[in-house]
Amino acid sequence: MALLASVESETYEVHPVRLNHLQALEAESISILREAVAEFARPVMLYSIGKDSSVMLRLAQKAFYPGKIPFPLLHVDTSYKFPEMIRFRDEYTREIGADLIVHRNETAIAAGANPYTLGTQNCCGLLKTRSLLDALEEGGFDAAFGGARRDEEKSRAKERVYSFRDSAGQWDPKNQRPELWSLYNSRLRKGESIRVFPLSNWTELDIWLYLYAEKIPIVPLYFAKERQITIRGGALTLVHEGMKLFPGEKVEQIKVRMRSLGCAPCTGAMRSDADTLPKIIEELITFRRSERENRAIDHDEEGSMEVKKREGYF
Amino acid sequence: MSTHVVTPLEDTVPVRSFEDFLEAHLGQEMLRFTTAGSVDDGKSTLIGRLLHDTKSVYEDQLAAVMKSRVNRASGGHVDFSLLTDGLKAEREQGITIDVAYRYFSTARRKFIIADTPGHEQYTRNMATGASTADVAIILIDAKAFAKAGGLLPQSRRHTYIASLLGIPHVVAAVNKMDLVEYSQESFDAIRHDFEALCAQLGLADVEMIPVSALEGDNVVTPSAAMPWYHGPTLLKYLETVPLVRAETTGPMRFPVQLVLRPDANFRGFAGQVARGTLRAGDAVMALPSRKETTVRRIVTYDGDHAAASYPQSITVELEDEIDLSRGEMLVAAEAAGEMLPDVSNSFRAMVVWMNEDPLVIGRTYIAKHTTRTVRATVRAIRYRVDVNSLEELASDSIAMNEIAEVEFETNLPLFFDSYRACRWTGSLILIDALSNATVGAAMIVAPVTESAETSGADRSRPSLVLLRGRQGLALLVRDALVARGERAVMIDDSLIPDSAVAAVVRALDLAGVIAISSRDLRHSEVVEIGGFASGAVRVEDGSDEMAILNSFAVSL
Numbered sequence: 001m002a003l004l005a006s007v008e009s010e011t012y013e014v015h016p017v018r019l020n021h022l023q024a025l026e027a028e029s030i031s032i033l034r035e036a037v038a039e040f041a042r043p044v045m046l047y048s049i050g051k052d053s054s055v056m057l058r059l060a061q062k063a064f065y066p067g068k069i070p071f072p073l074l075h076v077d078t079s080y081k082f083p084e085m086i087r088f089r090d091e092y093t094r095e096i097g098a099d100l101i102v103h104r105n106e107t108a109i110a111a112g113a114n115p116y117t118l119g120t121q122n123c124c125g126l127l128k129t130r131s132l133l134d135a136l137e138e139g140g141f142d143a144a145f146g147g148a149r150r151d152e153e154k155s156r157a158k159e160r161v162y163s164f165r166d167s168a169g170q171w172d173p174k175n176q177r178p179e180l181w182s183l184y185n186s187r188l189r190k191g192e193s194i195r196v197f198p199l200s201n202w203t204e205l206d207i208w209l210y211l212y213a214e215k216i217p218i219v220p221l222y223f224a225k226e227r228q229i230t231i232r233g234g235a236l237t238l239v240h241e242g243m244k245l246f247p248g249e250k251v252e253q254i255k256v257r258m259r260s261l262g263c264a265p266c267t268g269a270m271r272s273d274a275d276t277l278p279k280i281i282e283e284l285i286t287f288r289r290s291e292r293e294n295r296a297i298d299h300d301e302e303g304s305m306e307v308k309k310r311e312g313y314f
Numbered sequence: 315m316s317t318h319v320v321t322p323l324e325d326t327v328p329v330r331s332f333e334d335f336l337e338a339h340l341g342q343e344m345l346r347f348t349t350a351g352s353v354d355d356g357k358s359t360l361i362g363r364l365l366h367d368t369k370s371v372y373e374d375q376l377a378a379v380m381k382s383r384v385n386r387a388s389g390g391h392v393d394f395s396l397l398t399d400g401l402k403a404e405r406e407q408g409i410t411i412d413v414a415y416r417y418f419s420t421a422r423r424k425f426i427i428a429d430t431p432g433h434e435q436y437t438r439n440m441a442t443g444a445s446t447a448d449v450a451i452i453l454i455d456a457k458a459f460a461k462a463g464g465l466l467p468q469s470r471r472h473t474y475i476a477s478l479l480g481i482p483h484v485v486a487a488v489n490k491m492d493l494v495e496y497s498q499e500s501f502d503a504i505r506h507d508f509e510a511l512c513a514q515l516g517l518a519d520v521e522m523i524p525v526s527a528l529e530g531d532n533v534v535t536p537s538a539a540m541p542w543y544h545g546p547t548l549l550k551y552l553e554t555v556p557l558v559r560a561e562t563t564g565p566m567r568f569p570v571q572l573v574l575r576p577d578a579n580f581r582g583f584a585g586q587v588a589r590g591t592l593r594a595g596d597a598v599m600a601l602p603s604r605k606e607t608t609v610r611r612i613v614t615y616d617g618d619h620a621a622a623s624y625p626q627s628i629t630v631e632l633e634d635e636i637d638l639s640r641g642e643m644l645v646a647a648e649a650a651g652e653m654l655p656d657v658s659n660s661f662r663a664m665v666v667w668m669n670e671d672p673l674v675i676g677r678t679y680i681a682k683h684t685t686r687t688v689r690a691t692v693r694a695i696r697y698r699v700d701v702n703s704l705e706e707l708a709s710d711s712i713a714m715n716e717i718a719e720v721e722f723e724t725n726l727p728l729f730f731d732s733y734r735a736c737r738w739t740g741s742l743i744l745i746d747a748l749s750n751a752t753v754g755a756a757m758i759v760a761p762v763t764e765s766a767e768t769s770g771a772d773r774s775r776p777s778l779v780l781l782r783g784r785q786g787l788a789l790l791v792r793d794a795l796v797a798r799g800e801r802a803v804m805i806d807d808s809l810i811p812d813s814a815v816a817a818v819v820r821a822l823d824l825a826g827v828i829a830i831s832s833r834d835l836r837h838s839e840v841v842e843i844g845g846f847a848s849g850a851v852r853v854e855d856g857s858d859e860m861a862i863l864n865s866f867a868v869s870l
């Protein structure tokens with residue numbers, strides 16, 4: 001970490017290197033990535049194009065340097081992602097020389113799956129969960145890295161770093177393998193798999209601080225800009241190409257940014273002037289609302305994320 | 315729930331500008347702590363209070379709690395436990411069923427909380443949370459203490475587990491002080507008992523703080539109701555307790571995770587420093603080969619490092635091409651006057667059992683120690699600990715949530731330190747070979763110096779058993795070995811010519827599998843195999859089949 005190098009060079013002669021919290025998190029995450037690569041036959045990294053994925057990708061570059069990332073990236077494309085995300089995905093993965101797999105549930109997309117008529121639970125079920133499970137099975141992957149953090153949502157707080165999934169890809173929260181020290185149990189029977197979460201102990205603020213310290217590129221949608229917005233279900237919804245406006249909806253020009261990136265119809269924007277990383281960090285610590293608030297999928301019913309995770313969602 | 319920077323203390327670091335803030339934040343240290351308490355001690359409420367009063371709870375999450383269907387608190391208090399009990403089942407039953415991790419930060423430190431349930435059947439969860447903790451908060455219910463006239467058995471158990479898992483600092487949060495009129499007398503009675511317990515357990519760094527999680531006394535804000543207490547609040551304690559980890563000093567240990575060979579010119583050993591400091595130019599020894607060489611470079615994505623310490627993840631390039639792979643270890647060379655780890659096929663360890671199927675003598679489990687996976691057979695149970703009385707009892711099995719000192723024998727040597735000296739090279743997990751469940755956690759005490767033979771049977775693990783021309787007996791021997799928990803295979807396969815037997819036995823030996831054959835191998839071949847085998851090569855030419863078979867059997 002360029003920004004932090006000075007801490008080390010001044011102190012190692014006399015004392016052991018003392019790590020600050022970002023360095024400690026980085027060391028742990030790199031170790032998790034290496035351990036999984038050493039122990040699993042066919043790992044894959046779920047790449048969602050978001051800020052957490054960007055951090056995870058950089059950690060993978062670090063873990064295997066000077067070698068290349070020894071596994072492919074998998075993007076589950078719901079067809080509802082923002083065009084800026086797709087552009088960023090293609091350019092950035094090409095630039096760092098990563099091997100990218102894009103998977104879509106074409107059957108459901110052709111049948112017109114959308115959150116308005118199906119509800120977010122069913123729509124996510126088809127376009128994300130089903131699609132992900134199909135992609136994992138097609139690729140024969142026995143381990144999948146995900147960028148989920150325990151601080152995101154209550155049911156994630158109980159997630160293991162190595163999250164065991166049965167042959168149907170399902171999570172059983174009451175029957176998880178105990179996880180002690182940094183010793184992870186990677187043993188599987190045929191058809192079973194493990195979701196590996198290297199960012200388990202990172203918080204949203206840690207992610208932003210690391211993006212800043214490491215100068216990691218992210219999708220421009222994270223930065224505030226005047227954008228075309230309509231208000232839908234109380235959320236500031238970005239107006240994008242081909243989007244049908246409902247009766248009574250009107251388009252306004254508002255300076256907004258996205259705090260997290262999901263599917264266009266289900267991810268609300270927030271009013272903001274933060275157009276640089278330090279401004280975003282400053283906003284984050286003064287603006288006391290959780291980042292998934294603008295994600296409709298978590299609020300459908302109490303415990304809805306837990307229900308999705310049991311079914312195989314990340 | 316996430317991070318928020320608050321400044322609850324008057325003497326906090328002054329933040330003049332946002333750049334100062336960033337600078338301060340990038341330099342923050344991380345402290346991991348765990349919480350343990352009995353059911354109804356108010357643990358979730360305490361954590362909820364800590365998160366709430368440090369303003370870590372986002373308003374929308376608080377709003378969701380307010381309108382949640384279940385709300386256990388009465389009298390107009392917010393039920394903080396709803397912030398932490400994440401799973402639906404828990405909210406409905408009103409108990410915490412698994413380890414949950416929480417995060418918050420103040421201007422001084424970033425904190426990771428392993429929130430573990432206090433329910434009797436979940437001791438394994440406390441051990442899990444404690445395994446990575448720098449500090450243990452033991453919750454003691456002042457009201458329940460008064461009612462029982464002493465510490466509850468659970469409090470004794472939690473404190474014992476904290477000492478067993480080697481948590482450097484222990485703090486007792488004496489909760490529900492509001493229910494005992496904030497009385498100093500009540501607090502002193504608990505102090506008397508708790509300090510005696512800690513002395514018995516050899517816990518040196520112990521602090522006690524009277525709190526009311528429900529009312530907020532001494533959690534984040536000093537209590538006006540207890541003017542007799544002059545110590546720190548719980549948060550202040552967590553912010554200021556010195557972060558001393560045994561692993562930052564002492565002889566260097568570097569378990570190899572992965573060998574990186576991106577091209578013909580580079581061969582790097584990737585891993586995390588488990589103890590001490592590694593410097594470019596240092597003399598190091600590879601285990602188990604005991605070959606010595608020098609560190610050429612410490613390679614990272616951010617450029618070469620002159621030194622790396624626990625717990626940094628790095629890649630090491632060595633001066634000489636020596637035999638070293640995953641599961642092996644680089645250590646500070648003996649020549650440098652440093653203590654080498656123990657290298658042994660047997661050790662005794664304190665085991666916390668975590669599975670419904672009990673641990674039994676003679677069973678073989680998969681053991682993961684650092685980056686090395688071996689097979690470990692239970693040779694003896696020295697004693698079981700009654701966690702309430704701390705008495706040592708005789709036992710021939712260990713049930714779920716029980717703790718015992720156990721002797722193990724492994725098929726391949728491990729390179730280890732005692733858990734007291736180094737958590738990472740002194741700990742291992744036990745995995746059931748059939749169900750793949752993580753069934754136990756073990757903390758190494760010492761190598762077994764003299765293995766106490768528990769029966770007349772030969773318990774040593776051979777690399778090859780040769781029964782010339784007696785195929786039927788070979789099959790019976792294989793079955794007897796499998797029954798005692800070994801992995802054993804017949805190598806009398808037409809695809810394996812006699813000339814390849816040595817290579818096959820070698821490969822099986824490395825994988826921890828016993829080879830059995832009824833081939834008529836030449837003496838010179840047997841000698842050759844004996845030269846590399848980790849266990850004995852047993853040639854059974856006697857005629858007494860029963861005696862041969864008995865010598866492999868397990869007597870339980």
